[in-house]
Amino acid sequence: MQVTAIIIVIVLAVAGIGAFAFLNFNKEKVGLPSNYQSPAQETQQGQTPAKESSPSARTAPSGCTGTGTVTFTSPPRKLEDIEMILPLGMMSSEHITPTDHQYYYIPNWNPNPQASDLRDALAPADGVITSIQRMPSWTFYSKQGLEDYRMEIYHTCTFYTIYIHLLKLSPKIKDAAGTFSDTKSVPVKIPVKAGDVLGQASALDFSAHNSEMTLKGFVIPQHYSGEPWKIHTVDPFDYFAESLKSELIAKTERTSQPYGGKIDYDIDGKLVGNWFVEGSGGYSGTTSGQYNYWSNHVAVTYDAIDPSHVIFSIGTFTTKGEGKQFGIKGNPDPATVDKSSGMMKYELVNYDYNNGGVGQNWDRLTFASNLKAVNKDSELQGVVLLQLIEDRKLKLEVFPGKTAPDVTVFTSNAVTYER
Numbered sequence: 001m002q003v004t005a006i007i008i009v010i011v012l013a014v015a016g017i018g019a020f021a022f023l024n025f026n027k028e029k030v031g032l033p034s035n036y037q038s039p040a041q042e043t044q045q046g047q048t049p050a051k052e053s054s055p056s057a058r059t060a061p062s063g064c065t066g067t068g069t070v071t072f073t074s075p076p077r078k079l080e081d082i083e084m085i086l087p088l089g090m091m092s093s094e095h096i097t098p099t100d101h102q103y104y105y106i107p108n109w110n111p112n113p114q115a116s117d118l119r120d121a122l123a124p125a126d127g128v129i130t131s132i133q134r135m136p137s138w139t140f141y142s143k144q145g146l147e148d149y150r151m152e153i154y155h156t157c158t159f160y161t162i163y164i165h166l167l168k169l170s171p172k173i174k175d176a177a178g179t180f181s182d183t184k185s186v187p188v189k190i191p192v193k194a195g196d197v198l199g200q201a202s203a204l205d206f207s208a209h210n211s212e213m214t215l216k217g218f219v220i221p222q223h224y225s226g227e228p229w230k231i232h233t234v235d236p237f238d239y240f241a242e243s244l245k246s247e248l249i250a251k252t253e254r255t256s257q258p259y260g261g262k263i264d265y266d267i268d269g270k271l272v273g274n275w276f277v278e279g280s281g282g283y284s285g286t287t288s289g290q291y292n293y294w295s296n297h298v299a300v301t302y303d304a305i306d307p308s309h310v311i312f313s314i315g316t317f318t319t320k321g322e323g324k325q326f327g328i329k330g331n332p333d334p335a336t337v338d339k340s341s342g343m344m345k346y347e348l349v350n351y352d353y354n355n356g357g358v359g360q361n362w363d364r365l366t367f368a369s370n371l372k373a374v375n376k377d378s379e380l381q382g383v384v385l386l387q388l389i390e391d392r393k394l395k396l397e398v399f400p401g402k403t404a405p406d407v408t409v410f411t412s413n414a415v416t417y418e419r
């Protein structure tokens with residue numbers, strides 16, 4: 001991606017990254033290769049947009065025209081092909097910080113899709129496809145006669161959309177793109193119209209980004225240079241024609257505004273928001289090709305579906321790269337914690353979603369209204385100690401399997417995180 005722009009990212013979340021993770025599937029279950037790299041790591045190796053020296057230092061790609069936003073007159077897939085939408089800000093085993101894309105699930109979603117399970121992915125507005133990249137997990141999908149692509153569409157030079165994990169490209173687009181070499185991005189100039197079929201997908205991720213707007217809830221935007229679109233994320237619903245917007249909102253699992261979700265929660269000098277191991281290189285890390293770049297991430301923030309619920313999310317719980325999310329017993333607000341709070345001790349518990357906080361737990365496969373996150377206080381998973389030692393430095397140590405009385409002080413295993 002070469003622009004500081006409004007991106008709508010449509011990630012067809014298959015292969016255990018994204019949507020699969022939220023439905024309790026992992027990379028082993030869906031066969032991700034051991035050398036799988038996230039988009040952040042591909043970025044570092046020049047296979048997706050290069051890092052930029054500052055949050056606004058991007059260059060528009062060849063083929064785009066004009067600036068500003070456009071109105072989306074087509075949904076990213078047919079309305080009848082949308083069972084439910086998960087909002088921006090979801091977290092999972094490989095998305096420790098809130099995600100910059102939504103998730104669009106088809107009815108009767110199959111985590112191991114066959115060609116017959118796929119549904120069309122549609123361009124939301126006129127534009128030009130500027131790059132297509134084959135994702136590393138294409139080798140897994142090739143067994144089913146499928147592939148796996150990432151696609152960027154620029155609607156103007158400051159407003160664009162991205163589709164990831166298109167398991168099939170439309171014949172027209174595939175012919176125009178030519179030959180793909182491993183996972184390198186192929187620059188193209190393929191014009192599309194609103195509603196054009198781009199390809200086919202199973203679960204679908206979708207997000208919007210505006211280069212003329214930078215989110216205020218990231219204390220140090222440069223930490224996200226490996227995924228430079230992230231700091232320009234906006235609520236995708238805001239760009240749909242009103243008739244479509246209301247129909248899409250009716251399918252989202254989030255019932256609080258902003259209905260499309262939110263990803264930036266940092267408050268300078270407070271615990272709330274995203275943190276990275278000190279000196280690790282921010283969001284993407286500094287180790288090129290490192291699979292579990294998220295192992296250095298921590299987020300203490302709010303649930304994407306039920307923002308009244310606080311989540312502790314960590315990339316290394318018991319082993320490096322073992323990403324986990326927990327509720328915190330008592331549901332304390334991290335926006336109230338600062339240096340003066342001293343050492344905080346939180347008990348980490350499992351949680352689930354159910355309808356209105358009572359009744360049957362959500363199956364995560366079908367739409368449910370009025371979901372509420374509920375802590376399972378009896379399912380204690382461990383303890384975390386946290387202390388803001390500076391406004392932008394956090395001392396943290398997790399104690400898996402321990403109870404509050406077991407833990408009294410930091411040990412030599414404590415780790416310093418930074419904004």
